Amino acid sequence: xxxxxxxxxxxxxxxxxxxxxxxxxxxxxxxxxxxxxxxxxxxxxxxxxxxxxxxxxxxxxxxxxxxxxxxxxxxxxxxxxxxxxxxxxxxxxxxxxxxxxxxxxxxxxxxxxxxxxxxxxxxxxxxxxxxxxxxxxxxxxxxxxxxxxxxxxxxxxxxxxxxxxxxxxxxxxxxxxxxxxxxxxxx
Amino acid sequence: xxxxxxxxxxxxxxxxxxxxxxxxxxxxxxxxxxxxxxxxxxxxxxxxxxxxxxxxxxxxxxxxxxxxxxxxxxxxxxxxxxxxxxxxxxxxxxx
Numbered sequence: 674x675x676x677x678x679x680x681x682x683x684x685x686x687x688x689x690x691x692x693x694x695x696x697x698x699x700x701x702x703x704x705x706x707x708x709x710x711x712x713x714x715x716x717x718x719x720x721x722x723x724x725x726x727x728x729x730x731x732x733x734x735x736x737x738x739x740x741x742x743x744x745x746x747x748x749x750x751x752x753x754x755x756x757x758x759x760x761x762x763x764x765x766x767x768x769x770x771x772x773x774x775x776x777x778x779x780x781x782x783x784x785x786x787x788x789x790x791x792x793x794x795x796x797x798x799x800x801x802x803x804x805x806x807x808x809x810x811x812x813x814x815x816x817x818x819x820x821x822x823x824x825x826x827x828x829x830x831x832x833x834x835x836x837x838x839x840x841x842x843x844x845x846x847x848x849x850x851x852x853x854x855x856x857x858x859x860x
Numbered sequence: 861x862x863x864x865x866x867x868x869x870x871x872x873x874x875x876x877x878x879x880x881x882x883x884x885x886x887x888x889x890x891x892x893x894x895x896x897x898x899x900x901x902x903x904x905x906x907x908x909x910x911x912x913x914x915x916x917x918x919x920x921x922x923x924x925x926x927x928x929x930x931x932x933x934x935x936x937x938x939x940x941x942x943x944x945x946x947x948x949x950x951x952x953x954x955x
Contacts, residue, residue, distance in 0.1 A: 735867040735923070750923035751867070751943070806872035818868065821875060821921045 684788035684845035693853055696860030698794035700852055703837070705759055707766040708783035711774070713752040720777035721752075728773045730756060738817035738830045747817040747830060755783065755828070788845035790852060793835040799859040801836065804851065805829065809836070823851040863929060864941050868922060875921040881906050882914035882928045885948050910934055916944060 683704050685691050690702040713721040725732050731739035731746055732754055738747035745757040756770065763769055767782045774780060792800075801809040805820045807829055812818075817830040825848055827840040840848040861873035883906075888898035910933060917927045926944035931937070948954055 736869075748923075750925055751945070806874060819922050826921050 684842045685849060686846070691849070693856075695853065695856035696794075698792055698797065698800070698856050698860060700849075700856060701791050701793070702849075703789040703791045705761055706784070706789055707758050707760045707763045708787055709756045709766045709770055710749065710781045710783050711746070711754045711756050711770065712779045712781075714777060714779060717777040718752055721774060724773045724775075724777060730773075733815075733817075736816055736818055738815050738832075747828065749819070760784070786842055787839045788842045788848065790838045790840070790849065791835060792838065792852070792856075795834070797836050800852075800855045801829070803855045803858055823847065825851075861936060861938075863917065863927070863938060865919065865922070865925075865927070866941055866943055867925070868919075871919070871922060875919060876927075877918045877920045879916040879918060879926075882916050882944075882947070884916060885928075885944065885951065885953065912939070 680688060682688060683690050683702055685702055690704050692699065692701045694700075711721070722732060728744065729741055730744040731741050733739035733746060733748050735748050735751075739745065743758060746754045747757075749755050756766070758766055758769075764784075766784065767780050770780050798810040801807065804822045805827075807818055807820045809829070809831070812829075812831040814831055814833045817828060819826060819828050821827070822829075822838070822840065825840050825844050827838055827848065830837040830839070838848070838852065862870045863873055863876060865871050884902075886902070888895060888902050890899070892898060912930055913933045914928055914930050917929050919925050919927065928940075928942045928944050928947045929938055930940040932939065945954070
């Protein structure tokens, strides 16, 4: 085995996650996350629900995000979820999930497809109404939805005291620029 | 235009892509004896009603579900929205 001495970079191209503060809002790149999509196969929905319960993975309903101690998940579509876990402990997330679900679900690694930005601050709706068509003002903590931000398909997840945005990793800097521009415009 | 998604509630039409008449769900059997005629009708013959129209929309920038939207082509009023997979299964489609 050759020994690789490569320095890992974040999606924005820096050694460490980038943190930007605009007025009362902190926008931070979040790198400690492993992602996998989980789709129940036809007729195996019950098996998937049972297997998820056995490993403590919440499977929320439409438009929702649910957090657990190890596993979190948000709804992607009918019988489909995006599963989240800490990258430090679950880097090979599919290998961890596969034994639990067997052939009942199709599981696909998504970690390297997405960049995650956490926005912390009050009244983020002022920025998000400039970014997307979602009614962010009426979103409750735990609401999660896919929408369009600057022509990019992104997930907007409302948490307590902030909003998490997942966007295409290949467009991380474009998305970051859009978020910073909207924050500067709003605050 | 706002499309009331059956699972996600009212969503802006810019998140959707339009495909066409909902009769596209009724794809003919390619092994039938008269398959060529039926595929001709399936591909080329469309009603063009001034009024209620059932059509397929894809929630591309949302949950990626196909919807059957019943829309009035004169007023753009949307009277019914169903998941296309439910419509297709009700017609005996799907494996």
